[in-house]
Amino acid sequence: MYRSLEEICKEAAATGCSFWELIQKDDCRERQIAQEESFVQLQRMYQAMKEADQDYDETLHSRSGLVGTDGGKLEHYVDQNEPICGDFLGRVMEKAVKMGESNACMKRIVAAPTAGACGVVPAVFLSMQEKYHYTDEEMTKALYVASGIGGVIASRAFIAGAQGGCQAEIGSASAMAAGGAVHLRGGSVEAVAHAAAMALKNLLGLVCDPVAGLVEVPCVKRNVSGAVVALSAADMALAGVRSRIPPDEVIDAMREVGISMPACLRETGEGGLAATPEGIKMRDRIMD
Template structure:
């Protein structure tokens, strides 16, 4: 597995192959599988994302009662013309809410890269596929890009909120989604890696402070932030905007920031929103059920 985006970019240039193919070849080598097997397995994950989106149940609530139905509320607002955002952003918001709620309701989702951040990549990818009529083969290639970026982040930093705060979960997911979005829009390798960097930069320091220790509040709505952030970072990169701090150094900074975060805001449920008066009341109420 590659330890830097720069290394992936160099291999891509040296071999004259696209970013996604570098990751495909690495996966085949590391797991000793054929390209066909690798593609089959990754496509199964993408299909699972589609199925999870389609299987959203607006009537289902999480056990705590804090999560459920907001995806439908937002859908209804879009249909009635009440939203400010355009169709791409609105669709991404809706899908991120639905996926995050499905996770909280214990439905089948794809951890991308974690369950708590499961709504970001599918919200961006499914939206772009629908809005731009992109075929599944190209979506599969974008999945390799997301996995490649995620692999580098895992190597240089971490993906778990308990280790580095929510920046490690939503931040990583947003970085992965941004990179893939650039590819789907026709961007080159340079734009791909800078989109990943800018998406991560925007979420550095994000606390992991789940109310009552559940992956519900504020996690579900942060999936929305991650998806919208990914699209904005992708558009900046496509426009030629570049990160002043090199992409790999951005990931190193995420690691440094994560290590510096107090334990209270690293998935312990002791700080941030979890420590508010209301957050504490919710936690106490659930304990007495």
């Protein structure tokens, strides 16, 4: 497994392979499978993302009652109005909420890289496929890029909120989506890495403070922020903007920030929004 984005960039330059090809080869080596099997398996994951979006039920609420129906509200709003952010970003936000709510309602989702951050990559990828008409094969290649970025983050730092706060979940997912988006738009391997870095550093320090300890509030709506940050980072990278801090050093900084966070801000439900008066009321109601 690759432990740095720099290593991937250097190998791509030396071999002429694309980012996705290097990650696919690495997957095949690690799991001892053929390239065809690896591709089919990842394509099934992308199909599962599509199905999760299509199967969203706007009438469902989570068992706690804290989340549900907001994805439908966003869909109707985008259909019937002119969103401030425009139709495309409106669809991205809609899909991010739908996926997060589906997770809270115990429907089938893809952890990308975690269940709490499951809405970021699908929101960006599905919306881009709808807008630009990419094939499922092209989307699967982009998913390799996203998974490669996630793999480096997991090896150098962490992807769990309990270890590094929400920056490790939504931040990592945003980095993955940003890199995949750059790949889809024909960006270089270097641009992919810098998009990931800019997305991650713009979510640096994001705490994990789930109300009542549930992956619902504020988790679902943070998927929206992660998706929008990913797209802004992708456009910056495609324009030639580069992170002044090298991508791998950004990941290392995220690790240090996560280690420095007090336990109350790492998924324990004891600090941040979870500790507000309203957060405590919701927790007490659910626990009764």
